[in-house]
Amino acid sequence: MSVRLKLTLSYAAFLIVAGAILLAVVWLWLLRYVPDVIIARGPGTPNRGDLQRAFVPKAAWAMFFIVVFGLVGGWLLSGWMLAPLNRITRTTRLVADGSLSQRIRLEGPRDEFRELSDAFDTMLDRLEAHVEEQKRFAANASHELRTPLAITQTLLDVARNDPARESDDLLDRLHAVNVRAIDLTEALLLLSRADRRAFTREPVDLSLLAEDAAETFLPLAESRGVTLEVDGDAAPTDGSPALLLQLVTNLVHNAVVHNLAEEGRVWVSTAAGQRRCELVVENTGPVVSGSQLATLVEPFQRGAGRTRTDHGGVGLGLAIAKAITEAHDGTLALAPREGGGLRITARLARTSREATAGSVVE
Incomplete structure (x- = not known):
């Protein structure tokens, strides 16, 4: 019935x-x-x-x-x-049937049906936005992956049509293109892994990760004339040590690479409150407008002055950082600095300091 x-x-x-x-x-x-x-x-x-x-x-x-x-x-x-x-x-x-633009928009008093309708409309808003984001991501990923493949094909065609061409230069260029394709593929896999939340949570101290990332990128910073400073208190949280290290690494690398041509600076700090802990990465650099700020965490997006360089990455650094933060039920906030540059704050849930004592991040 x-x-x-x-x-x-x-x-x-x-x-x-x-x-x-x-x-x-x-x-x-x-x-x-x-x-x-x-x-x-x-x-x-x-x-x-x-x-x-x-x-x-x-x-x-x-x-x-x-x-x-x-x-x-x-x-x-x-x-x-x-x-x-x-x-x-x-x-x-x-x-x-595939019409994600449909909405219920139920009117009347706020009863159980109205609450169900509003919840369903909210779910559809998020679903439609997620689908559109995935479409853009798929299109951008296809474009980015097609570029190294097209370059490889061109180099091979040139080598085949010109047998007298020296192979050393060709091999070097093919190697560089292949490295970029591998980096891009690994970044896409990492982003997918973060979105699926397929990881085991362990005690992690963000301050230790910040020191590790700073030590890793110190030679790069010195070669680019960037001063790298690390300071802060213990910031204990729960999560994947590998993914959280990737989060800190991406933020520090982004701050070093997208900086001033001379006398640039990067500040990395950690802090912990009663319920939340945070990692703050701040750097000098070109002025970032509000419209550019909203797109920097999208895959393959770069703002003014944030062009691809020898260490520019594949355009997924901040997108991966955002995905990792959200996978750990945290938030990633971007704010422009006065005079240029960015201030990026990752906030995560805090755990007791005793839980992270003696934890080792590989």
Whole structure:
């Protein structure tokens, strides 16, 4: 049976039971009080049999009316009550057919159906945004992967058409292109892994990761004339040591590479509050506008002055950092510095310091 039919029968059954109880109460009252008064008037007055013959047909008609009224009224009432649910069902079917732009937008008082409708619309908003983001990501990834393959194909064609060409230069260029393709593939796999949250959580101290990343990129910073400073307190959290190290590494690398041509600076700090701990990476660099800031965490996006260099990466550094932070139920906030550069803050849930004591990050 449909829900509407079940509700109709439920309403009708409740009304029938209530009507039967009411008629039974009336009948009992008549039997208890009315006959005594009638009999006290003397012989020839109506007795209980006459009262029964007068009451029962009217009670039967009353029950018949109650049954009909209960069924018809219950059917109409259940239809009115289920109208919002039918609207939600129709929208769900349209969405299932691929129309993600559909919304319920249920009006009226904020009851259970309205809350369900609003929750469903919110889910559709996020789903549509996620699908669009995935489409853009797939298109950008295809373009980025096609570039090294096209370069490789061109170099091979040139070498085949020019046998006298020296092979050393060709091999060097092919090696560089192949390295970039491998780096891009590994970055895509890392981003996918972070999105799936396929990792085991362990105690990690962000301050130790910051020191490790700074030590790794110190030679690169010195070669580019960038001063790298690390400071901060212990910042214990739970997560994947490898992914969180990748998070810190990406942020520090991004700060070093996208900096001033001369006398650039990078500041890395950690701090811990009662419930949250944070990693802050700040650097000098070109001025970043608000419109550019919103796109920097998208895959393959680069702002003004953030061009590809010998250490420029594959355009996935901040996108991976954001994915890793969100996979650890944290937030990644970007803010422009006055005078140029960025301030990037990763906030994660804090754990007790004792839990991370003696933890080693490989």
